[in-house]
Amino acid sequence: MNSGASSINAIITEDCDGMRLDRALAVLMPDMSRERLKSLILEGKVTREQRPVAAPSHKVSEGEHYAITVPPPAEAEAVPQDIPLNIAYEDEHLIVVDKPAGLVVHPAAGNPDGTLVNALLHHCRGQLSGIGGVARPGIVHRIDKDTSGLLVVAKTDKAHEGLASQFSAHSIDRRYFAIVSGRPSPARGTVNAWMGRSSHDRKKMAVQHEGRGKHAITHYDVKELLYDAALVECRLETGRTHQVRVHMAHIGHALVGDPVYGRPRKPHRPILEKLGFKRQALHAARLGFIHPVNSRTMTFESEIPADMQELLRHLRV
Known part of the structure; x- marks a missing residue:
C-alpha cells in the first residue's frame, strides 16, 4: 500500500x-x-x-x-492564502460563503491568486477529504467578481456530487437583488431566452436563437420603483454565466453600473460618479438547497451590501 x-x-x-x-x-x-x-x-x-x-x-x-x-488527496495547485471570509454556515461537508464584491471565485489567467479558492484552501486546511482525489474546495457554482452574495462550496467528494446534481436539476433556490435602469413593465415577468458566447466578443455572453447555446430562464419581480430605475428580485430557474445581467439587458433594463452589458443613463451618471460605484448592482441574496448528506432543507439570506444600499438611497424618488 x-x-x-x-x-x-x-x-x-x-x-x-x-x-x-x-x-x-x-x-x-x-x-x-x-x-x-x-x-x-x-x-x-x-x-x-x-x-x-x-x-x-x-x-x-x-x-x-x-x-x-x-x-x-493530492495537494491542490492553488496556494492557500489568509484572506478574510464571511462564513454564513459551515459543517464537515460544505461551507456557505457571503462573498464581497471584488473577490474572484476561482484562479484563472489574470487572477492566479487572491481568490475565494485560495482563501478556502487556507480556511479549510485539514478538512478537505479530496474532491476527485485532490484536496480542494468543490466549486459547484460561481458568481461574478463584482457581484456580491451567497454561494455554497463542497468540502467532500460526496457533497460535491450531491450539490452538483441539484444544480444540474435546477432545484437550487437562487435569488438576486438587482438595481436596473428604467422601470420594467410589466412589473413581474419571465425572461425565457437562450444564451451563449457572443459572436462579436468572446468575453461576453449574449442572447441566442432557440437551440443555440444553453436554455436560460429568469423570473423577475419589481420590489421598488426608483429614479429612472427599479430594485428587482430575480429568481434563477437556470444558472448560466452572466444570466441576470444578460437577460435584464435583453429586455431593455441593464443593471445600473454594469460596465459590460449597459451604459449609465444620463440621470444616473452624477450619482455613480459621486459614489464611486463601478460595478453591476447585483447581489446574490438568497440560496436554498437540500443538504447533500443529511437531506435537511437549507436556506440562507444575505442583506444588500453597504455600497448598493447607498446607491438605493440616492436613487429613491
Missing part, C-alpha cells in the same frame, strides 16, 4: 447482488462518489483476491470481498 494511503474492505451485500462494481461500492461507501470510485477502479486500486478489477461495469455477486486502496 502506498505511504499515506488507506485501505477499505467491502463485502457485497444481498441488495447489491448483480450491480455494477462502481455502483455497488458507491452504495456500500456513501462517503465517496461513484465517479471517484470509478477512477480508483480504472487506476487498479480495487482488487478481489489480490487481483485488480479493471472494469467499473464488472458485475458483482453477494458475499464477494473487495479491497479498495484510497491514496491521500
Whole structure:
C-alpha cells in the first residue's frame, strides 16, 4: 500500500447482488462518489483476491470481498492564502460563503491568486477529504467578481456530487437583488431566452436563437420603483454565466453600473460618479438547497451590501 494511503474492505451485500462494481461500492461507501470510485477502479486500486478489477461495469455477486486502496488527496495547485471570509454556515461537508464584491471565485489567467479558492484552501486546511482525489474546495457554482452574495462550496467528494446534481436539476433556490435602469413593465415577468458566447466578443455572453447555446430562464419581480430605475428580485430557474445581467439587458433594463452589458443613463451618471460605484448592482441574496448528506432543507439570506444600499438611497424618488 502506498505511504499515506488507506485501505477499505467491502463485502457485497444481498441488495447489491448483480450491480455494477462502481455502483455497488458507491452504495456500500456513501462517503465517496461513484465517479471517484470509478477512477480508483480504472487506476487498479480495487482488487478481489489480490487481483485488480479493471472494469467499473464488472458485475458483482453477494458475499464477494473487495479491497479498495484510497491514496491521500493530492495537494491542490492553488496556494492557500489568509484572506478574510464571511462564513454564513459551515459543517464537515460544505461551507456557505457571503462573498464581497471584488473577490474572484476561482484562479484563472489574470487572477492566479487572491481568490475565494485560495482563501478556502487556507480556511479549510485539514478538512478537505479530496474532491476527485485532490484536496480542494468543490466549486459547484460561481458568481461574478463584482457581484456580491451567497454561494455554497463542497468540502467532500460526496457533497460535491450531491450539490452538483441539484444544480444540474435546477432545484437550487437562487435569488438576486438587482438595481436596473428604467422601470420594467410589466412589473413581474419571465425572461425565457437562450444564451451563449457572443459572436462579436468572446468575453461576453449574449442572447441566442432557440437551440443555440444553453436554455436560460429568469423570473423577475419589481420590489421598488426608483429614479429612472427599479430594485428587482430575480429568481434563477437556470444558472448560466452572466444570466441576470444578460437577460435584464435583453429586455431593455441593464443593471445600473454594469460596465459590460449597459451604459449609465444620463440621470444616473452624477450619482455613480459621486459614489464611486463601478460595478453591476447585483447581489446574490438568497440560496436554498437540500443538504447533500443529511437531506435537511437549507436556506440562507444575505442583506444588500453597504455600497448598493447607498446607491438605493440616492436613487429613491
